[in-house]
Amino acid sequence: MQKTIIATEQPRLGRVIEQHRELYQLITATGQRQAQVTGKLAHQATSATAFPAVGDWVLFSAGDDDTTLIDRILPRQSVLARGAVNQHDGQIIATNIDTIFICMSLNADFNVRRVERYLTIAWDSGAMPVLVLTKADVCTDCADKLRALADVTVGVSTVMCSAETGEGLEDLQPYLTAGQTVAFVGSSGVGKSTLINRLLGATVLATKTIRQDDDKGRHTTTSRQLLPLPSGACVIDTPGMRELQIFVGDLQQTFAEITALAADCKFNDCTHTSEPGCAVQAAVADGRVSLERLQSYQKLQREMSYQGLNSRQLEQAKIQRMFGGKQAMKRVKQRYHRD
Numbered sequence: 611m612q613k614t615i616i617a618t619e620q621p622r623l624g625r626v627i628e629q630h631r632e633l634y635q636l637i638t639a640t641g642q643r644q645a646q647v648t649g650k651l652a653h654q655a656t657s658a659t660a661f662p663a664v665g666d667w668v669l670f671s672a673g674d675d676d677t678t679l680i681d682r683i684l685p686r687q688s689v690l691a692r693g694a695v696n697q698h699d700g701q702i703i704a705t706n707i708d709t710i711f712i713c714m715s716l717n718a719d720f721n722v723r724r725v726e727r728y729l730t731i732a733w734d735s736g737a738m739p740v741l742v743l744t745k746a747d748v749c750t751d752c753a754d755k756l757r758a759l760a761d762v763t764v765g766v767s768t769v770m771c772s773a774e775t776g777e778g779l780e781d782l783q784p785y786l787t788a789g790q791t792v793a794f795v796g797s798s799g800v801g802k803s804t805l806i807n808r809l810l811g812a813t814v815l816a817t818k819t820i821r822q823d824d825d826k827g828r829h830t831t832t833s834r835q836l837l838p839l840p841s842g843a844c845v846i847d848t849p850g851m852r853e854l855q856i857f858v859g860d861l862q863q864t865f866a867e868i869t870a871l872a873a874d875c876k877f878n879d880c881t882h883t884s885e886p887g888c889a890v891q892a893a894v895a896d897g898r899v900s901l902e903r904l905q906s907y908q909k910l911q912r913e914m915s916y917q918g919l920n921s922r923q924l925e926q927a928k929i930q931r932m933f934g935g936k937q938a939m940k941r942v943k944q945r946y947h948r949d
Contacts, residue, residue, distance in 0.1 A: 626666045627836040645678035664834040665705035688736030704793040713796030716749035733863035744801040747772040773804040788842025
């Protein structure tokens with residue numbers, strides 16, 4: 611976002627750099643201050659997403675007892691969100707970001723399907739995704755891993771780097787120029803905090819070692835926070851997300867080849883499972899699309915269709931998918947009892 615982290619010409623303008631329950635840390639023209647939302651803003655909020663999030667630009671004023679009150683959230687230029695348990699409106703990860711660094715380590719925790727999940731929410735956010743493959747210094751089969759990602763990362767820049775050796779860090783610099791905001795996302799233990807510390811030139815964020823038996827990490831970052839880099843860019847560190855629920859997403863971008871093939875299916879509402887004249891299934895049969903890729907697409911599609919449903923609606927949706935609805939399930943039961 612082409613605003614600097616401190617806007618001296620607008621003294622009432624601030625940016626949310628951290629959140630602690632109902633309190634928000636702001637960076638302003640005169641330094642940092644802790645703030646809370648006004649009663650009016652809280653009363654008018656229709657969902658959790660209507661409250662400030664890390665990355666938001668806000669207008670604030672002074673309260674009666676020298677407190678700082680957030681009066682208004684300025685329009686968001688981009689929103690990175692995910693599904694959340696018991697939240698029909700999802701959970702905001704970060705806002706007003708230009709680039710999303712999807713971090714994945716080149717160790718035993720390497721997972722192609724996880725990249726698809728992150729790309730799905732990244733494309734929908736309005737920001738540009740970049741795949742950052744960390745711990746390149748310990749990888750012995752980098753070429754094989756890049757080949758495994760080839761179909762998944764069409765149109766996505768990929769950077770291999772190591773925070774330990776500095777390898778590849780120069781390839782991140784074009785995204786970290788003055789005025790830019792970059793969010794780091796990925797599972798625990800992929801090295802997000804270590805990488806940010808290297809870019810900051812100081813140990814600002816806490817780090818922990820990964821478990822040696824499975825290369826999986828422990829949560830180090832427990833809250834989202836925005837930090838300024840010496841270059842004038844801002845980075846947002848986020849807690850590790852091993853189970854990333856899809857709230858909204860852009861499957862057309864993430865699975866561009868399946869979207870293109872689907873246009874040639876015989877039926878407009880083809881589910882690419884067992885319908886005659888399915889161009890996607892034909893592509894799977896002749897090897898143009900892997901079965902794993904199609905199954906991942908279908909799984910994410912189902913998850914997105916389930917979001918926002920209550921428990922009863924969710925159960926009905928699953929019955930519809932498995933049995934073709936309650937009437938079809940009743941016929942199956944009747945046939946079973948006759949037999």
